[in-house]
Amino acid sequence: MISDFQEQAKAIIRRTGDRVTPGRVQALAVLLAEQRAITHHEIEERLLDKLQLDRVTLYRVLEWLSEKGLIHKVASDDRVWRFRANVDVHAHQHAHFKCTCCTKVICLDGLNAARDWPLPAGYRFQEAELTVKGLCAECA
Amino acid sequence: MISDFQEQAKAIIRRTGDRVTPGRVQALAVLLAEQRAITHHEIEERLLDKLQLDRVTLYRVLEWLSEKGLIHKVASDDRVWRFRANVDVHAHQHAHFKCTCCTKVICLDGLNAARDWPLPAGYRFQEAELTVKGLCAECA
């Protein structure tokens, strides 16, 4: 189960040509095993028993995984980044949902945020970040 | 000019029935004088010569102004809140633009973010936060 994700993570990381380290493998495996976007802190928790990883190292691993396009970060109004593995063509512009009750964050893959939003004259569009807030199925 | 905004701020605050204090008046006057959403830090800078206000007091004043609906806060991926006076019917759900070059944030009043976004079954919509990113007229 978990080792499945570890093998998958290892293969994905090897494909980048960069070093395959325990930190990178474990962090990506945790994210692959998760259906939603989770925080640095939550990732740390899920690592506890298997591998004790320094917080700073985890921050750097997450940054590296982002740069390589293997995961993406989600901003939130609680000033905490959340991370999610880039499964399939998941990529590109998509919206996110955040539960105002349990703070859970999920990706809304069906919701394309890359529309051509109307801007003032002279402004140039780059990307849009759309966060829908409400109650998740468990909290509703 | 500036004292115009001060008088305006004083009147608005007096209308709430709560105490009219220098901190509240100055902070709101600064925001009324601004065409965009600015940070706690930027507000502090604009206060410098007139009135030295403690940072904590400014945080509390901004919180109070928000609660009273006289200003609104804008979240951003740089983990810094920005504040904007609620001019006219400006209120309610609207989108924001952030320049990726100079970090300037403006309100997109014409863009209503309160649409009924499609969510997974069992989820309940509350509000949407839409931030369009790109280059402003000066940076483009």
Place this chain on the structure above:
DNA sequence: TAGTAGACGCAACTTTGTTGCAATAAGCCC
């Protein structure tokens, strides 16, 4: 299996914001 570039761990730091509490001052009544 040795050499090396890149990762890691640790300590210290930064930024943004919050909390507790004693001192102060706005509004109110006279």
Place this chain on the structure above:
DNA sequence: GGGCTTATTGCAACAAAGTTGCGTCTACTA
């Protein structure tokens, strides 16, 4: 104007999330 009451203020200390510098370790390569 002068006291009274209570909300507001200033200060110090704290907290969470993330960053930086640097010496040590290790994954890969040859």
